[in-house]
Amino acid sequence: MGGADLGPSPYDLLLGALGSCTSMTLSMYAARKNLPLEGVEVELSHSKVYAADCAQCPEDVKNGNSKTKLDVIQRKISLRGDQLEAKDKKRLLQNADLCPVHKTLHGDAVVLTTLTEDTCQDPSATPVPKDAPLLQVRSISHLFVGYLIHFENINRW
Secondary structure, rough: OOOOOOOOOOHHHHHHHHHHHHHHHHHHHHHHHHOOOOOOOEEEEEEEEEEOOOOOOOOHHOOOOOOEEEEEEEEEEEEEEEOOOOHHHHHHHHHHOOHHHHHHHHOOOOOOOOOOOOOOOOOOOOOOOOOOOOOOOOOOOOOOOOEEEEEEEOOOO
């Protein structure tokens, strides 16, 4: 569709949703519990691997069809805060899995697709400025290296 691969891929957007949701969830939890969290960094990568080759996957996943490829998302979380204690970091790490996007990825999601009438307007009827962003994301810095995206949230919620 054009664009010369200048924008994010669909998987980049998925990782962006998970990274920003994780960061916000941890920041809000820390604020609610008055934890001295100064910042959160989330690094994410996505790959497809055969179930049998997934060294870090649970055994029940690896014992499935070895010819099946799995979507594996690596998530590395760094917590900043000189006053954070080990118990605080442990609680924060446990709460990372409570972000809504993580829950959706681990849940039994159902996508219901229907065909609707074409309601799109003629693109020439509504001119869009050439510099208008297709997607606007705030408070997130991107570092693209393959499918690696670096998220940093330095604001306390």
